Amino acid sequence: MNKQIKRAFYIVFTLGIVFIIATISINIFLKNKLESFVNERLPKNMIRSYDAITVESFGGSLSITNASLIIKNKTDSLKHTFINVEKLKISHISYWDYLFKDEIHIETISVENPIMAYYKDRVVPSTDTVNKGIIDIYKPIFVKNIRIDNSKFVIYEKGKDSTKLYTKGLSVAVTGIKIDKNTVRRKIPMIFDNYKATSDSVFVKVSPYENLTVKDFALENTVAIFKNLRLHTKYSKTQLSKIITTERDHYDLTLKKVTVEGINFGFNNRQFFAQSKKVSLTAPSLEIYRDKLAADDLKTKPLYSKMLRELPFELTVNSLRIEDAKIKYEERVKAENMGGSITFNNLNAAISNLSNTYKSPEKTTIKIEANFMDSTPISVDWSFDVNNKQDAFLFQGTLGTLAANKMNNFTEPNLKVRLEGKTNKTFFTIDGNNSTSTTNMKISYSDFKVKILQQDGRKKNTVLSAIANIFISKNSTENGDSYKKGVAEAKRDKSKSVFNFLWISIKAALTKIMI
The missing domain is CATH 1.20.5 (Single alpha-helices involved in coiled-coils or other helix-helix interfaces)
Known part of the structure; x- marks a missing residue:
């Protein structure tokens, strides 16, 4: 050599x-x-542990296995957040940017099989984090990709039924992330470009009585799709009647699919806002049952305009569409039966400006087309200005031919009244506000009769029926006009819902026309 x-x-x-x-x-x-x-x-109120840290300097990567983080209150040291991660890997750290630009640039951060639990009732807010981030950031951090795979996330609250939110199979991907000393002080402590999330199971406790479940959802940038949703009362009808002290609706709502497009959300001056260009509800089916034997709930019920106006955040939904919906409303008035029902099917609705951010004179408008009691077409135009403090609204409706006996399923068990005859066409306009309404109606009907039933709800009370039909006009034809017309006023019971107000407004006009 x-x-x-x-x-x-x-x-x-x-x-x-x-x-x-x-x-x-x-x-x-x-x-x-x-x-x-x-x-x-890391702050002193964060307890951390891990099995091992592995560094691959040649590729600029490092990983931590079996890492855990526990966060506790600074004031009383009560533990409220628990995070366990099977593997955390940070890939392709740029040494050049770190040494010469004083910045941290990372290609990918991946988190595998994390399990997170949060006990919201244990949290005591710390006053020193209002204008300061959770941790101090001395160098700007730029991450090209963050991936969280197959996570489980649970939020607990007080009580036996303590699960507030649960999701499993949740995977999240975010790109173009920037974190610095300014962003870390925000409600959302980072800036990012794109995001994506999927999950195969979501559970939310909406209230002490209702739960929401979603079998599958996908969220990518500005579009979210939720499939097989169900919002329902977790008790049976009889169980709910036993535990409530005042009237409360029993719900069962299912939706085949919900699509939310043009999503935008965040904080303006620490005020949360949510926006969507279009929301679509596909094939919703809603059953509502109310036991009127329970005591009245005397709390004031706001109209929809006030509910929107007083939301604790800014909501902007440009358009909401409902396709092929079914609604069944049951009401129990008499103790000897389970009540009667009314139905709507083939319901399609278009709602514009479902928001509390637009300015007058722009209005929220609702247009509905449906079949009432199986075969009677009904159309509704409803509008209100969310900024109007008197909650003024205009509700216009048209009802097609309705055989009166179709209503007997509701009137017989609840009112002990059997109807005969038919209405041929009905037009009505309700001009109302938070206190009163004026209803202008015209109706064409024929051979209208009322049978007052005996207490057993089967046999006819001959005397009362005869007296009632003396005062009821059997046909609408009058002076050559096939329509009878009337105007009536109604006063709102503010402890009742908006639909009760619409009903008593229509009833006042019907009473004036037919009696």
Whole structure:
């Protein structure tokens, strides 16, 4: 072996040794830096542990296995947040940006199989985090991709039925992330470009009585799709009647699909806002049951305009569409039966400006087309200005031919009244506000009769029926006009719902016309 070959061999060997030593040194340096950050830079109210930290300096990557983080209150040290991660990997850290730009640039952060539990009733807010982030950020952090795979997330609250929210199989991907000393102070402590989330199961406790479940959802940037939703009362009808002290509706709502497009959300001056260009509800089916034998709930019920106006956040939904809906409303008035029902099917609705952000004179408008009691077409135009403090509204409706006996399913068990005859066409306009309404109606009907039933709800009370029909006009034909017309006023019972107000407004006009 000549001298040149030996010299080349020694140079390569020396460089190899230097490279190995440098790699080991950098690994040790980076590992120490990370351990120092975990042990010293995280706040004292965060308890952290892990099995191992592995550093690959040549590729600029590091990973932590079986990591856990517990967050407790600063005031009383009560633990409220628990996070366990099977593996956390940070890939392709840029040393150049770190050394020469004083910035941290990362290609990918991946989190595998995390389990997160949050006990909201244990949290005591700390006053020193209002204008300060959870942790101090000395160098801007830029991350190209963050992936969270197959996570479970649970929120608990007080009580036996303590699960407030639960989701499993949740995966999240976010790109173009920036975190610095300014963003970390915000409600959403980062800036990002795109996001995506999927889950195969979601549960939400909406109230002490109702639960919401979603079998599958996908969220990507500005579009969210939720499939097989169900919002329902967790008690049976009889169970609910036993535990409530005042009237409360029993719900069962199912939706095949909900699509939300043009999503935007965030905070303006720490005020939350949510926006959507279009929301579509596909094939919803709603059953509502009310036991009127329970005591009245005398709390004031706001109209929809006031409910929107007083939301604790800014809501903007440009358009909401409902396709092929079914609604069944049951009401129990008499103790001896389970009540009667009315139905709507083939219901389609278009709602514009479902919002509390637009200005007058722009209005929320609702247009509905449906079949009432199986075969009677009904159309509704409803509008109100959310900014009107008197909650003024206009409700216009048209009802097609209705055989009166179709209503007996509701009137017989609840009112002990059987109807005969038919209405041919009905037009009505309700001009109302939070206190009163004026209803203008015209109706064409024929052979209309009322049978008052005995207490058993079967046999006719001959005397009362005869007296009632003396005062009821049997046909609408009058002076050559096939329509009878009338105008009536009604006063709102503010402890009742908006639909009760609409009903008593229509009833007042019907009474004036037919009696």
